[in-house]
Amino acid sequence: MRLTAPVDGGPCWTELGTSDPEAAKRFYTRLFGWRPETDPREEAGGYTVAHLGDAAVAALTPLYQESQPVAWNVSFAATDADTAVGKVTAAGGTVLLGPTDVFDLGRFAVAADPTGAVFQLWQAGSFRGAELFNAPGSLGWVELLTRAPERAADFYASVFGWSVDPSRRYPRWSVGGTDFGGMVTMDDKFPHEVPAHWLPYFAVEDVDAAGDTAARAAGTVLMEPTSVPEGPRIAVLRDPQGAMFGVYRADERG
Template identity: 80%
Template structure:
């Protein structure tokens, strides 16, 4: 990812909603070396921030609703959450939650794009988002998996003003020439019950070693470590509670 700090319109944070918060903390601490800290306030609902050193890099949370799936979620920075949800609705998306204030740290909303992929909007106040990107153990890329790529291009360029760098092999999202993510069309290899979704990729020093550590810790390897022609070495994993995420070799950002 060419972005190295939260930028309006770009990915700024990622959160895991999980069915077993304690187990997830153990798994990701072993995998990425995170230091989790759970907000002790009752109204925070168990919200846990993972750190690398002093930098916040991601969050882990309990499931707050029965309908909430175990999954990683990606947040995009906006200047005005209320204005952003109006744009989302006008562009054909659906707002599920908010906008609502989170203490004094920011204002957020949860939405679906027209094909049903969930994402979050974050208007940062005292907390703009992750303190580090692209370093081992931190967010370094976000990828939309969808069955409606043409509709996704129209929607996300309207809502966030993204640039689109498309080739026959892959479509990249960017801001002012800085690519931060991409898009994959979900074909027949994806079971019909798998919904469109955003997939975060975390940077690691060694993709193969990380994949081995994940499986030893109870995770599942969904895509073997692979070197993408002209791109990074990557793998896609599922944690023991069934949340899916990707990893890529740090330094391979393009």
Template identity: 55%
Template sequence: MKLMKPVPGGPCWAELSTPDVPGAQAFYAAVFGWRSETDPRPEAGGYTTARIGEDAVAALTPAYRPDQPPSWTVSFATEDADASAEAVRSAGGTVLMGPMDVFDQGRFAVAADPSGAAFGLWQARAFPGAGRFNSPGSLGWTELRTPDPQGALAFYPAVFGWTVEASEHFTHWGVDGAAFGGLKEQSPDEAEETGPHWLPYFTVTDTETTAAMALSAGGEQLAPPRHVPGGPWVAVVRDPRGAGFGLRTP
């Protein structure tokens, strides 16, 4: 990812929704070395911030709904969450939650593109988002997996103003040309199994070693480590509760 900090339109945060926050704390500590801090305020609902050193890198939260499957959500920075929510609706998407204020930290909404892939909108106030990108244990890439790539290519630039760089094999999303993520077309089987979604990739020093650590900690391999020609090493795994995420070694 060519972005080194949150900027308007770019990814700024990744958040795991899970029915087992303590289990997630143990798993991701084993895989990434995350140190977790749970907000003690009752109104925070058990919101837990994961850190590398003093930098916030992700969040672990109880599921918002009892029927919500464990999953990661990627949030994108905006200067006006309400305006971005309206842009989502105008482009054919759906606003699922908010916008709402989160203490003095910022203003937040959850939306979905026309295919159903969910993502967050974050208008920063006291909290700008992740304190680091691209270093071990932090967000290093994002990937939209959808059965409707053409619809996504119309929707996201309309909402965020993203630039698109397409080649024979890859389509990259960018902010003013700075690539931060990609687009992958789902097969019908994958779309039925996992649904359209945004997949966060976390940077690691060695994809093969970290994938093995994830399996030893109770995770499951979805896509084995492989080298993208001319690019990074990548793998995709699930945590013990079934939330999928990627590993990436630049």
């Protein structure tokens, strides 16, 4: 991600919905060095913000509905959440929740693109989103995995004004000329039951060491550390509760 702060239409936050928040706090603290702080207000529902130093970098939450999967979710910044959900439905997507106010922090909605990938919209109030990008332990890239890349490209261009690099090997998303993510076409190697989804990547100092740490903490290495041609060294991991996420070497740009 070349972004250094949230911008309209770009990824601004990522949060984990998990079946065991306390175990997740221990896992990610060990892996990334996060300092989790749980909002004590009852109406906050156990929402926990993870910090690196004083910078907010991600969140962890309990599962709020029985149908909610254990997963990382990616939020994209919107100047006006209500206008954005209108664009979502006009472009063939589905609004799953909201928009709704979150204290004085901002306005929030959950949507799904026409290929089935769920994402979130965030209209900033007092909270803009992540306060650190690309440094070890913080969000560094977001990736859409989908079985219908052309339909996805049209949808996100309509909703957010994104451009997509036409590379057949690995199309990249950009907003305002700034790269922030990529797209993978899900082929027969992906089990049929795995839906389209957004995958956040966190920067780390050492990808191989991160994989080893995750495994020792009862996580799983789904994709072994790999050096991408003309790109960074990456790996895909799964936490003990089943949420998938990626890591990449912080000082490498793909």
